[in-house]
Amino acid sequence: MVQVFNGQEVQRRKVEFETLKQLSCLSQYVPQPLEFGDTFMVFSYLPDKDAEEALNQLSMDVLQDHKHFTEIVPSWYPKNYTIDAIN
Numbered sequence: 001m002v003q004v005f006n007g008q009e010v011q012r013r014k015v016e017f018e019t020l021k022q023l024s025c026l027s028q029y030v031p032q033p034l035e036f037g038d039t040f041m042v043f044s045y046l047p048d049k050d051a052e053e054a055l056n057q058l059s060m061d062v063l064q065d066h067k068h069f070t071e072i073v074p075s076w077y078p079k080n081y082t083i084d085a086i087n
Contacts, residue, residue, distance in 0.1 A: 001031060003041045010038060017041050 005013050017036045020043070024030040031043035 001043045001045050003043065005039060005041070007039050013041060 014036065017033050020030060021033045024032045029046065031046050033041060033043055035042040
């Protein structure tokens, strides 16, 4: 899968790419980032399910098992979405 973006978004997209790299180790529902360019990102393709749908199926137990998730969330991500706020 290729995601194309405006060249002015490079820094924000680089953070997104690096975050997804770390998150892809936690769940089979997160595509693996493969390549980052000046105006594009390439990810592995996840057949059968849309990422939003698949992520919504994760249970709170799974999220609790991965509390270190809050350590890799970028600073620009809303803080009210951390694991502690979900409890």
